[in-house]
Each structure stands twice: as structure tokens, then as C-alpha cells.
Amino acid sequence: xxxxxxxxxxxxxxxxxxxxxxxxxGRINLxxxxxxxxxxxxxxxxxxxxxxxEVCPNATDTIRAYAIDLEAYAQWSVNDIEGPKDTWGRxxxxxxxxxxxxxxxxxxxxxxxxxxxxxxxxxxxSAALEVCxxxxxxxxxxxxxxxxxxxxxxxxxxxxxxxxxxxxxxxQFASAFGKKGQLMRLDCNSLEFEYYPFAxxxxxxxxxxxxxxxxxxxxxxxxxxxxCERVAKAIAAKHGERKINTxxxxxxxxxxxxxxxVSAEDMQRATFVLGEKDxxxxxxxxxxxxxxxxxxxxxxxxxxxxxxxxxxxxxELDFLNKVAKDCGVTGSRMMGGGFGGCTINLVKDALYDNxxxxxxxxxxxxxxxxxxxxPVHIGDGGHKIC
Ligand code: GLA
Numbered sequence: 001x002x003x004x005x006x007x008x009x010x011x012x013x014x015x016x017x018x019x020x021x022x023x024x025x026g027r028i029n030l031x032x033x034x035x036x037x038x039x040x041x042x043x044x045x046x047x048x049x050x051x052x053x054e055v056c057p058n059a060t061d062t063i064r065a066y067a068i069d070l071e072a073y074a075q076w077s078v079n080d081i082e083g084p085k086d087t088w089g090r091x092x093x094x095x096x097x098x099x100x101x102x103x104x105x106x107x108x109x110x111x112x113x114x115x116x117x118x119x120x121x122x123x124x125x126s127a128a129l130e131v132c133x134x135x136x137x138x139x140x141x142x143x144x145x146x147x148x149x150x151x152x153x154x155x156x157x158x159x160x161x162x163x164x165x166x167x168x169x170x171x172q173f174a175s176a177f178g179k180k181g182q183l184m185r186l187d188c189n190s191l192e193f194e195y196y197p198f199a200x201x202x203x204x205x206x207x208x209x210x211x212x213x214x215x216x217x218x219x220x221x222x223x224x225x226x227x228c229e230r231v232a233k234a235i236a237a238k239h240g241e242r243k244i245n246t247x248x249x250x251x252x253x254x255x256x257x258x259x260x261x262v263s264a265e266d267m268q269r270a271t272f273v274l275g276e277k278d279x280x281x282x283x284x285x286x287x288x289x290x291x292x293x294x295x296x297x298x299x300x301x302x303x304x305x306x307x308x309x310x311x312x313x314x315x316e317l318d319f320l321n322k323v324a325k326d327c328g329v330t331g332s333r334m335m336g337g338g339f340g341g342c343t344i345n346l347v348k349d350a351l352y353d354n355x356x357x358x359x360x361x362x363x364x365x366x367x368x369x370x371x372x373x374x375p376v377h378i379g380d381g382g383h384k385i386c
Pocket of ligand 1: 336
């Protein structure tokens, strides 16, 4: 992200003023999809693209916000209980409300922000926006007393309460805690996590964006979550002796026992989640041994599950997954919430150029437009730039 670009727009919009600049990244996820809200494991890392905002308190009660890329402006009072209507404004508004709930006295401010994480690509541009504002509000109004976890959780609460996506914690966690060159394994039940250096020799990670915009606001994402919760509830009802909150606490045998009580669709979705929980652990083991062939195998299995059982893929993602397989790519799968966005591919250096070109050519021949190629660089989490 170009800091001068943001500075230029901020100064132009706000009469030559200068504020502080904050940045927070999007994320990738190696494996562990739709497991976060089921208390399972995820394996994300922050990327080097994200959202950058210049912010300056304005000594009033008014928030004056300019979304540079959208050329859109909104303003509202810090005490407004309705907030702005545009989704981008609601993320900012939600973070302010959550900070206020933490006891922070947020004053009015001027802000201009821009991003280079593709929107709707499944790379968590919205979490990047939330965490960027979390870092800024913390610095400007809370003396940096709010913890990184509180920022991530405020981002998740913003999605739930002010945007309507009942997401898990993976995206905000990754944007807040990311570290250069490191992936992270997060246990979404205990919120414990570990960094895993990720610099495989002779392999690269690359995203291929179908540019089919995924839209999680609305029912399909929340529907999946409801299916999982229904199955966990049915299992809990049979096992009063155990503490069962999410599918994380359930075994394959538990699932078998409620087969007759839950719908076939719910069963299929829960089957994916239990399988995915196992796959993340297999990948951790394989990474420790440097066994990237095994990592890749698990990625393909994840894709199959997301596509056939969890039903969150789309034709274009399945197409790219098949192209990857045909090109001998080590691992490939759709990434993120689904319904569009990117595939993530683990590719041997020697095959990289051929794979990328073949994916471009085949996708273009099939759909009449080129997919976007996004090489992955693992970067740092949200921070103040200056
Ligand atoms: C979206 C959500 C995350 C997670 C993924 C799927 O990115 O925001 O919480 O559920 O989908 O793994």
C-alpha cells in the first residue's frame, strides 16, 4: 500500500491536515475452513496487502470518513445509535461502538482510507478494515490499553452486530496477530495459538482469484453455521454427561448416533467439519516433517469437502482446482468463506510459471476473462506506520 497515495487524498479532503497512518492486512488460510465457528483449528497467515488509513482527531463529535477507492464519503456523530448505511461505514461504526463498550471515550475524527486487498476475494478485506480501525482507535483514544485480542474480538462483534455475518474469529485474529514469514495455528476453542515459520524450499503459494465476488452478508454463510449448531445440539442432548458446545467436542461416533435425528444436509455439513478438524492436525504434523506432498494432499481433500459436502464452492473455483490438479500442482483448494473468491495453491517452483499461465489461458477460454494472480507474501499484522 502506498502511503503517499493515502496522504495525498487525506490532505485534499481535509484542508491540508496531517494525521497518523495505520495499516492492517488481509489473510490467507492454508487449511481449516469453516472450522473457526465450530471451535476447531485454523491455519492462517497475514499477507502484505491490506487497508491503510490516515486518521486525525478533529476535536468535535463527528466522524468524517472518506473511502478513497470507492470515492464515497460518510459522516455521523460518535453518539449516533443508528450509524451510517453503507457497509464500509458500518465496519468503522461497529468498531467505534465496540470500543465505547470497552469504556473507551472515542472522540470525533477525520479519516481517509484505501486498500489493495481485493474485495470479495475471500482474503478478508473486511477484517483488515476492522483491525486497522481497532489499531487506530486504540492509539488515538485508548492510550494503547486495549489488547490485540480485544481488537480482534471487537472486529468479530462488528460483523455479528452491525453487518450481519455470524463469522468466526479467524480473519480478525490473522489480521491482528500476523507476523512476517509465519503462519499461525489457532485453536478457536481455547484461543491458544502458535506461530509456524513458513518458507518451504522449492514451493510457492499463489492465489488465483476467479473474480466471482463472494458475498457473505445474507444467508448462505450463516445457514452453514446454523446446520453445525443444530447437529452439535442434537449430540449434546444425547450426552448430558459431557460438555458439548460445538462440533469440536464431538466424535465421529457421536455423529453416527444422531444420523436419524438431523437432516441429511446438516449431517453432510457436520461430516465436512469433523473431517476438516482432522485435516488441520495432519497438516501440522506434515509441516513439522517438511512433508509438503502430504500438506497438498490434505488441501485437495479440503476442496472436495467444501465443494461436495459443505457446498460453498462455485463452478469457477472447481474449474481452477481441476486445472491445478491437471498441472501437477501439489495442493489446491478454494479459500475462505466460499461462493467465489480465490483458490490457494501450493506449487513446486519448477511448475509455477507453467501452472500460472495454464490457469490464465484455460480460465479465459472457459469464462471469457482472465483470473487475477496473487503471489502470497506473509506479512505483519495491524500496526501504526507513523
Ligand atoms: C469467512 C469468515 C471466517 C471463516 C471463513 C471460513 O472468512 O469470516 O470466520 O469462517 O469464512 O473458514
